[in-house]
Amino acid sequence: MSSLSDPSDPADPFASTLDVLARILPPHLLKPHVAIVCGSGLSTLVASMRDVVEVPYSALQGFGKSTVAGHKSALAFGLVGEGAGVPVVMQLGRFHAFEGHPIKSVVYPVRLMAKLGVRNLIIASATGALNPNLAVGTIVAIHDHLAVPNMTGWLNPLFGPVTSPDHPRFVPLSDAYSPGLRRLAFRAAHALGLPDDALEEGTYAWVSGPTYETPAEGRFLRAAGADVVGMSTVPEVVAAREEGLEVLVLALVTNAVVIPEQYRSIKDEVKAELEGRKIEVPPEPVVNHEEVLTVGRLKAQVMKDLVARVIETIPRD
Numbered sequence: 001m002s003s004l005s006d007p008s009d010p011a012d013p014f015a016s017t018l019d020v021l022a023r024i025l026p027p028h029l030l031k032p033h034v035a036i037v038c039g040s041g042l043s044t045l046v047a048s049m050r051d052v053v054e055v056p057y058s059a060l061q062g063f064g065k066s067t068v069a070g071h072k073s074a075l076a077f078g079l080v081g082e083g084a085g086v087p088v089v090m091q092l093g094r095f096h097a098f099e100g101h102p103i104k105s106v107v108y109p110v111r112l113m114a115k116l117g118v119r120n121l122i123i124a125s126a127t128g129a130l131n132p133n134l135a136v137g138t139i140v141a142i143h144d145h146l147a148v149p150n151m152t153g154w155l156n157p158l159f160g161p162v163t164s165p166d167h168p169r170f171v172p173l174s175d176a177y178s179p180g181l182r183r184l185a186f187r188a189a190h191a192l193g194l195p196d197d198a199l200e201e202g203t204y205a206w207v208s209g210p211t212y213e214t215p216a217e218g219r220f221l222r223a224a225g226a227d228v229v230g231m232s233t234v235p236e237v238v239a240a241r242e243e244g245l246e247v248l249v250l251a252l253v254t255n256a257v258v259i260p261e262q263y264r265s266i267k268d269e270v271k272a273e274l275e276g277r278k279i280e281v282p283p284e285p286v287v288n289h290e291e292v293l294t295v296g297r298l299k300a301q302v303m304k305d306l307v308a309r310v311i312e313t314i315p316r317d
């Protein structure tokens with residue numbers, strides 16, 4: 001690890017964290033092959049690992065505290081699969097810009113994972129469906145994203161000086177979502193005998209949150225080509241691509257974004273009331289974070305199985 005970073009160099013933001021990990025972790029867990037970022041309600045993915053060592057964020061410089069319900073604040077190192085197993089690191093609890101974390105801190109864990117030697121990153125996120133064909137509980141293998149200026153303030157984590165002489169100034173994103181890893185995901189779904197509609201493909205729209213979408217925003221994002229919407233993922237993908245990692249995003253649909261075909265007309269309702277008529281108004285569904293966490297819990301097993309299978313089938317060189 002000393003070849004990657006120098007703990008005595010105050011200008012190296014990874015040095016002390018790498019040093020702490022080198023002291024805590026047994027050698028067989030120190031160089032993970034795959035990293036997983038666990039989104040809302042998805043920290044239970046840790047159960048797919050054995051020999052687990054959890055390191056709380058409080059022990060690691062560069063890490064804040066996850067403040068969102070359903071997110072823990074620890075890195076978990078362990079092995080996935082039979083035999084010697086595949087060494088994996090899981091981020092149990094991510095950082096979102098809406099929590100007040102600077103965008104550079106949001107992507108710090110992904111950069112640290114790259115410094116640890118990780119080459120493949122799997123991101124599991126909770127999302128709302130914009131595409132009416134995506135039922136709650138569907139997992140979407142993301143193939144593209146939209147980061148909409150003014151909805152996020154476009155908090156690009158790559159703003160500022162290039163983070164390493166080895167990194168490009170201009171990072172292409174047309175190939176951000178690894179076709180090879182997506183292929184493994186669909187093969188894994190088949191091998192596990194999941195129904196055909198359990199895993200679909202789609203485009204992720206990133207919004208800053210913490211507000212959920214207004215109907216007009218939902219309509220706008222859908223018209224722009226997005227299938228699901230969430231408050232995370234894209235900054236991590238952008239930083240991971242700058243670091244040269246292969247990325248797979250599995251977005252769990254935890255709720256439908258309500259995009260009514262027409263607005264309820266209060267004007268018509270009042271007119272009807274005044275005329276002694278009654279208009280039936282169906283209750284308007286409102287999304288909440290509890291619902292998001294519940295679906296995460298319900299789908300924990302299938303997410304775990306899918307992620308474990310993908311990890312086991314990623315080629316190792």
Ligand SMILES: O=P(O)(O)O[C@@H]1C[C@H](O)[C@@H](CO)O1
Pocket residue numbers: 038039040068094096124125126127209230231232233288289292
């Ligand atoms: O961290 P992810 O993107 O999985 O969780 C989403 C974003 C918000 O934290 C939360 C909203 O319900 O879910």
Ligand SMILES: Nc1nc2[nH]cnc2c(=O)[nH]1
Pocket residue numbers: 126127128129207209211212213229230231254255256257287292
């Ligand atoms: N922006 C956004 N993020 C989510 N995360 C889970 N569900 C949703 C949603 O409906 N909208």
